[in-house]
Amino acid sequence: MKPVCKPKGHTYECDCGKECMTVSDGKAVIDLERSDVRPMHYTTLNCVMRKAMRLGCSRIELRGVMGQRYLASTASAPGLYIAVHGTPGNDLGAFLNGPTIEVFGNAQDMTGNTMNSGRIVVHGNAWDVTGLAARGGSILVKGDTGYRVGIHMKEFGDTRPTLVVGGTAKDYLGEYMAGGTIMVLGMDNGRSPVGRNVGAGMHGGRIFVRGEVSPEQLGPGASIVPVSETDIEEMTRLLDDFQRSFQIPVPRDFGEFVKIAPSSSRPFSGYYDKTNV
Amino acid sequence: MSDPKITAKRSDHRLPERFVPRIDYDLCRVCKRCINECSYQALEFKGSKVVSAGGCVACGRCIAVCPANCIEIRPVPPQFAPHGNWSERSRRSILAQASSGGVLLSSCGADDPHPAIFDDLLLDAAQVTNPSIDPLREPVETVTYLGRRPGKLEVCDGKVIIREDDTPLIRMDMPLMFGHISLGSISYNAQKALFMAAKELNIVAGSGEGGLHPDFYQYADRICSEVASGRFGIKPEYLKGVAAVEIKIGQGAKPGHGGHLPGEKVTTMISETRMIPRGTDALSPYPHHDIYSIEDLAQLISVLKESTEYRLPVGVKIAAVHNVGAIASGLVRAGADFLTVDGFKGGTGAAPRVIRDHAGLPVEVAIAAVDRRLTQEGLRNRVTVCAGGGIRSSADMIKALALGADVVMVSTAAMIAMGCRVCQQCHRGLCSWGIATQRDDLTDRLDPEVAATRIVRLFQAWNEELKEVLGAMGIDAVESLVGNRDRLRYRGPNPKIAEVMNVKHIGEGWG
Numbered sequence: 001m002k003p004v005c006k007p008k009g010h011t012y013e014c015d016c017g018k019e020c021m022t023v024s025d026g027k028a029v030i031d032l033e034r035s036d037v038r039p040m041h042y043t044t045l046n047c048v049m050r051k052a053m054r055l056g057c058s059r060i061e062l063r064g065v066m067g068q069r070y071l072a073s074t075a076s077a078p079g080l081y082i083a084v085h086g087t088p089g090n091d092l093g094a095f096l097n098g099p100t101i102e103v104f105g106n107a108q109d110m111t112g113n114t115m116n117s118g119r120i121v122v123h124g125n126a127w128d129v130t131g132l133a134a135r136g137g138s139i140l141v142k143g144d145t146g147y148r149v150g151i152h153m154k155e156f157g158d159t160r161p162t163l164v165v166g167g168t169a170k171d172y173l174g175e176y177m178a179g180g181t182i183m184v185l186g187m188d189n190g191r192s193p194v195g196r197n198v199g200a201g202m203h204g205g206r207i208f209v210r211g212e213v214s215p216e217q218l219g220p221g222a223s224i225v226p227v228s229e230t231d232i233e234e235m236t237r238l239l240d241d242f243q244r245s246f247q248i249p250v251p252r253d254f255g256e257f258v259k260i261a262p263s264s265s266r267p268f269s270g271y272y273d274k275t276n277v
Numbered sequence: 278m279s280d281p282k283i284t285a286k287r288s289d290h291r292l293p294e295r296f297v298p299r300i301d302y303d304l305c306r307v308c309k310r311c312i313n314e315c316s317y318q319a320l321e322f323k324g325s326k327v328v329s330a331g332g333c334v335a336c337g338r339c340i341a342v343c344p345a346n347c348i349e350i351r352p353v354p355p356q357f358a359p360h361g362n363w364s365e366r367s368r369r370s371i372l373a374q375a376s377s378g379g380v381l382l383s384s385c386g387a388d389d390p391h392p393a394i395f396d397d398l399l400l401d402a403a404q405v406t407n408p409s410i411d412p413l414r415e416p417v418e419t420v421t422y423l424g425r426r427p428g429k430l431e432v433c434d435g436k437v438i439i440r441e442d443d444t445p446l447i448r449m450d451m452p453l454m455f456g457h458i459s460l461g462s463i464s465y466n467a468q469k470a471l472f473m474a475a476k477e478l479n480i481v482a483g484s485g486e487g488g489l490h491p492d493f494y495q496y497a498d499r500i501c502s503e504v505a506s507g508r509f510g511i512k513p514e515y516l517k518g519v520a521a522v523e524i525k526i527g528q529g530a531k532p533g534h535g536g537h538l539p540g541e542k543v544t545t546m547i548s549e550t551r552m553i554p555r556g557t558d559a560l561s562p563y564p565h566h567d568i569y570s571i572e573d574l575a576q577l578i579s580v581l582k583e584s585t586e587y588r589l590p591v592g593v594k595i596a597a598v599h600n601v602g603a604i605a606s607g608l609v610r611a612g613a614d615f616l617t618v619d620g621f622k623g624g625t626g627a628a629p630r631v632i633r634d635h636a637g638l639p640v641e642v643a644i645a646a647v648d649r650r651l652t653q654e655g656l657r658n659r660v661t662v663c664a665g666g667g668i669r670s671s672a673d674m675i676k677a678l679a680l681g682a683d684v685v686m687v688s689t690a691a692m693i694a695m696g697c698r699v700c701q702q703c704h705r706g707l708c709s710w711g712i713a714t715q716r717d718d719l720t721d722r723l724d725p726e727v728a729a730t731r732i733v734r735l736f737q738a739w740n741e742e743l744k745e746v747l748g749a750m751g752i753d754a755v756e757s758l759v760g761n762r763d764r765l766r767y768r769g770p771n772p773k774i775a776e777v778m779n780v781k782h783i784g785e786g787w788g
Contacts, residue, residue: 046583069576074513074584091580097513110567113580114508129567133508135552151566152508156552176562178553204557265557266540272629273379274705276295276334277369 017048033064155179171195304347311339384703397769403751456688459485462626470728507561527596529623529666536561590614597643602650620666627704648681
């Protein structure tokens with residue numbers, strides 16, 4: 001493995017990407033399948049990607065990604081499209097601020113960690129803590145997700161994060177949720193596509209699950225509430241996007257969806273005693 | 278909270294007052310300024326006089342504004358039958374909770390009279406064999422750097438080589454930084470005063486977990502932004518445009534506890550900087566949901582370093598807990614460039630009393646434990662150790678440095694300089710001094726320039742006192758004091774504490 005590159009400042013010129021990156025017409029291809037550059041350390045790969053962004057590339061294509069972490073963290077170039085072939089590592093698109101990332105494979109943990117805006121499309125599974133603390137943007141996962149997905153998502157004003165999962169989600173979906181929308185479509189799953197403790201401690205946002213959700217599966221602070229007209233409008237928008245992104249038919253019988261919402265936006269009011277003892 | 282199944286007719290036991298404002302009617306001009314200024318509504322106008330209305334918290338605002346100097350606040354003498362075991366507070370707490378069923382909330386630091394170990398430490402001074410230095414005539418260096426050290430210097434042709442991959446160090450003119458106090462727990466004006474003072478003093482101030490108000494980016498080169506479990510207000514410039522980034526794992530006042538900013542404090546401004554809806558409780562979860570191990574922490578440190586392109590130091594703050602030495606070792610191994618240990622007397626804007634008063638480790642012991650463990654493992658020279666939680670004076674600061682901290686973190690002292698009287702009502706959001714409140718009429722009382730000037734004066738004075746002591750010890754740079762426990766002696770009641778801190782007892786000489 002090549003020495004770790006930790007570039008200091010934009011003026012520092014390292015030779016990261018010399019062998020593996022080709023740039024033409026504002027499009028960069030970073031080919032990690034070449035035997036002379038693999039395996040490439042994540043610091044080197046991130047350095048190469050930042051170079052491509054500094055060159056103003058509107059499209060970056062990564063080939064042969066093998067678990068490199070923190071790809072495109074804090075990437076902010078508006079209109080940038082990043083295609084990831086292979087398997088990105090943890091924290092893909094952390095603090096993402098605008099660009100679109102499309103993963104042609106599976107993603108690992110913490111995809112879209114604390115993402116601000118942008119779009120992450122995963123043509124496979126994305127595992128634990130996907131969309132942690134996301135504040136905006138959208139995450140689409142064609143397959144299944146793991147535990148603690150969509151934890152502490154929040155919304156503010158017009159920015160509302162959305163997370164659509166085609167398959168299933170495990171326990172603690174939307175825990176501590178303070179805003180945003182999660183949809184679990186449960187395609188290829190006959191029973192409940194979510195685990196236990198759904199929405200534990202949630203005090204904002206909404207979760208739509210296609211399939212059965214029994215009250216025992218809900219965490220404290222979450223309730224099952226009726227689906228409204230505006231919910232159907234939002235679900236339709238998200239389903240259209242999902243269908244367009246993955247080119248697959250999606251279920252559209254809204255009668256099959258259960259909506260989970262917070263019991264209160266003030267879960268701690270009345271919990272404390274402020275007496276001056 | 279569910280109501281008890283047995284429900285009797287509600288009979289609240291009214292608690293006796295704790296403080297009563299007394300007015301000298303011979304002097305009172307009945308200007309009623311005290312009534313207008315009392316945000317706790319503890320004074321009222323009745324008949325022709327200003328009288329106590331109950332609920333006084335001894336914030337001292339009325340005394341400060343009274344033009345006739347005719348008010349004094351008296352603690353109410355014991356109203357309970359004396360008992361050596363059942364203190365007044367224990368009985369008041371039981372009565373309050375029997376009425377409310379709630380978790381007792383308080384603020385500021387732990388207020389039970391635990392003796393401070395700082396007070397049991399005495400400083401050394403130079404005599405005959407190592408002459409003392411007059412800091413007014415000779416230079417005594419107090420500049421301190423925050424960040425990861427390369428461990429060794431590479432010298433080539435007489436010049437020190439700065440390696441390209443070294444994370445830059447943040448220069449501070451004194452070994453002191455302001456702790457993390459969020460916008461939300463304190464007012465806009467109070468936070469502005471802290472940032473202005475930090476800039477003037479050339480030290481670093483913590484942002485707290487509340488995002489950074491757009492107006493405050495002008496001070497960004499002196500701000501350490503905080504990434505805590507709520508991940509509030511994090512955007513690229515909050516990470517890239519500041520002096521340093523700190524991951525908050527814990528806080529000395531409430532180890533293991535998260536943060537709850539009550540919905541009534543989430544005003545439009547707070548909701549915009551935290552990027553959360555107005556009026557909802559802002560919850561910082563107890564743990565980070567992506568951190569369940571040192572390896573997970575290493576990932577968050579790494580992603581922050583990637584995000585900031587290795588251009589700023591990334592630190593980790595933990596509450597001082599019983600296993601603090603081993604945890605600190607893990608933090609350094611996980612890649613933290615600096616670590617902050619917050620002792621159990623540290624302040625807070627709101628914390629459950631049971632945690633604030635009973636959980637954690639005194640910062641004195643924590644510093645010594647961290648310093649010893651990191652030294653044993655050969656890691657101490659790689660990182661900056663910051664320590665806070667109960668630093669009340671320059672003497673405490675000097676003792677903390679001698680015990681092994683590179684930098685001390687202060688918050689409460691800075692707020693007292695602004696006007697805080699430590700009445701411990703921050704969680705009610707009614708601060709009459711305009712510090713721990715979001716009410717416009719109250720925040721207007723704090724002029725940030727005046728407050729910043731007072732903070733600057735205070736810490737300039739502390740720095741002079743530090744130089745005086747360094748000079749008296751015959752030390753000409755503060756770095757030579759750090760971890761120099763041989764210049765401390767313990768005179769307290771429990772020699773075991775001295776042993777744990779690796780400090781000699783009074784009467785024991787050198788060597």
